[in-house]
Amino acid sequence: MRQGSILVWALLTVGVVVAGTSSQVAQADNGYVMTFKDNKLDPVELQVPAGKEFKLTVKNVDQTPEEFESEDLKLEKVIAGGSEAEFTIKALEPGRYEVFGEFHEDTAKGHIVAQ
Amino acid sequence: MDPSSALIVFREVLEAALVVGIVMAGSKGVVGRGLWVGGGVLAGALGACVVAAFAGVIQNAAAGVGQELLNASILFAAVVMLGWHCAWMGRHGREIAAHMSQVSRAVAQGSRPLYALGVVVGLAVLREGSEIVLFLYGIAAGGGSGALAMLGGGLVGLAGGAAVGFAIYAGLMRIPMRYLFGVTTWMIIVLAAGMASQGAGFLVQADLLPALGRTLWDTSGILSERSVVGRVLHTLVGYDAKPSGIQLLFYVTTLLIIGSLTWILGRTKSPAAPAARAA
Numbered sequence: 001m002r003q004g005s006i007l008v009w010a011l012l013t014v015g016v017v018v019a020g021t022s023s024q025v026a027q028a029d030n031g032y033v034m035t036f037k038d039n040k041l042d043p044v045e046l047q048v049p050a051g052k053e054f055k056l057t058v059k060n061v062d063q064t065p066e067e068f069e070s071e072d073l074k075l076e077k078v079i080a081g082g083s084e085a086e087f088t089i090k091a092l093e094p095g096r097y098e099v100f101g102e103f104h105e106d107t108a109k110g111h112i113v114a115q
Numbered sequence: 116m117d118p119s120s121a122l123i124v125f126r127e128v129l130e131a132a133l134v135v136g137i138v139m140a141g142s143k144g145v146v147g148r149g150l151w152v153g154g155g156v157l158a159g160a161l162g163a164c165v166v167a168a169f170a171g172v173i174q175n176a177a178a179g180v181g182q183e184l185l186n187a188s189i190l191f192a193a194v195v196m197l198g199w200h201c202a203w204m205g206r207h208g209r210e211i212a213a214h215m216s217q218v219s220r221a222v223a224q225g226s227r228p229l230y231a232l233g234v235v236v237g238l239a240v241l242r243e244g245s246e247i248v249l250f251l252y253g254i255a256a257g258g259g260s261g262a263l264a265m266l267g268g269g270l271v272g273l274a275g276g277a278a279v280g281f282a283i284y285a286g287l288m289r290i291p292m293r294y295l296f297g298v299t300t301w302m303i304i305v306l307a308a309g310m311a312s313q314g315a316g317f318l319v320q321a322d323l324l325p326a327l328g329r330t331l332w333d334t335s336g337i338l339s340e341r342s343v344v345g346r347v348l349h350t351l352v353g354y355d356a357k358p359s360g361i362q363l364l365f366y367v368t369t370l371l372i373i374g375s376l377t378w379i380l381g382r383t384k385s386p387a388a389p390a391a392r393a394a
Contacts, residue, residue: 064253065170075320077182078249080171086179088322103250106119
C-alpha cells in the first residue's frame with residue numbers, strides 16, 4: 001500500500017510544481033477567440049495565419065458546461081458555464097482543423113482555417 | 116430516448132467499463148476482489164461528482180491548466196498501479212495459477228496488491244465519470260421538453276457501456292486458467308501504455324511537454340477514434356488516429372518498462388514459492 005501511494009503523491013507533486021513554474025512563460029501577443037453561445041460556436045470559421053504560434057481563448061457564455069474538443073488539434077477540455085479557457089496552439093500547417101463542443105455535437109461545430 | 120446523448124454517455128462509460136472488465140478477469144479467484152473493485156467504482160463515482168462540482172475551480176487552477184494536470188496525474192497514477200500489478204503478477208502469477216484448485220489459494224494470494232487494482236478502477240471511473248456528470252448536469256439544468264429524453268438516452272448509454280465491460284469479462288473467463296493471467300497481464304500492459312500516451316497528450320495540451328511532431332500519421336479516415344470500435348481500441352490498446360511524437364514515445368517507453376519488468380521478474384525463480392507451497 002505504502003509504496004503505491006507514495007508514488008502517486010510524488011507524481012501529483014511533480015505535476016503541481018511543473019505547473020507553477022510554467023506560468024511564468026511569456027504570452028504570445030496575438031490571440032483569437034471562439035465562443036460557445038446557445039450551444040453553437042461563434043465564429044463557425046476562424047481564420048489564423050499558418051506557421052505561427054497563437055493563443056486561442058474559448059469562451060462558454062452558456063449556463064451549462066461544454067467540452068471543447070478537436071481531434072485535428074488534439075484538444076479536449078471541459079469549460080464550465082460562464083467561463084473560458086486558453087490554449088496555446090503551436091504553428092499550424094495550412095489547412096482546415098475541425099473543432100466542436102462534445103456535449104452538443106449536433107449544433108456546436110466549427111473549424112479553424114490556417115493560411 | 117435521445118440517441119446522441121446515449122452515444123456520448125456510452126463512449127465515456129466504455130473506457131471505465133473495459134478497465135473494470137479486464138481487472139475483474141485478471142483477479143479471478145482472488146478473495147475480496149469484488150469488495151476492492153466495487154469500492155473502487157463507488158469511490159470513483161463519488162470522486163467524479165466532486166470533480167464535476169469543482170470543474171470551474173480545477174479549470175482555473177495552476178495557471179489555467181489544472182484540468183490537464185489532473186487528467187495527466189490520474190492517468191499516470193493508473194499507469195504506475197497497473198505496472199505495479201503486472202510486476203507482481205510476473206513474480207507470483209504462476210504460483211497463483213498452480214494453487215487455483217487448492218484450498219490454500221486464498222493464503223497464497225493474501226499478499227496480492229488488490230488495492231492497486233481498486234485504485235485503477237476508481238481512477239478510471241473518476242476520469243470518465245466526471246464528464247458524464249457534467250454532461251447530464253447540463254441537460255438537467257437546461258430543462259425543456261427534450262431533457263427527459265436525453266436523460267433516458269444517458270441511462271441507455273450507461274447500460275450499453277456496462278454491457279460491453281461485462282462482455283469482455285465474460286469473454287476472458289472462457290480462457291483456460293493456465294493462460295488467463297498471461298493474457299490479462301499483457302492486456303493490462305498495453306492498457307497502461309495507452310494511458311501513458313493519453314497522459315502525455317494532456318501535458319502537451321497544457322504546453323508542458325513538446326509534441327515532437329503534432330501528427331505522426333493520420334488513420335482517422337480508416338478508423339475514427341470517435342466510432343465505437345475506435346473507442347474500444349483506444350481504451351484497450353491506446354489506439355490514436357493522429358498520434359503525436361511524444362505520445363508514441365510514452366507509449367513505447369511504458370510498454371518496454373512494464374513489459375521487461377514483468378518478463379524479468381517472471382523468469383527469476385520466486386523465493387516466495389517454497390514458502391507458499393509449505394503454507
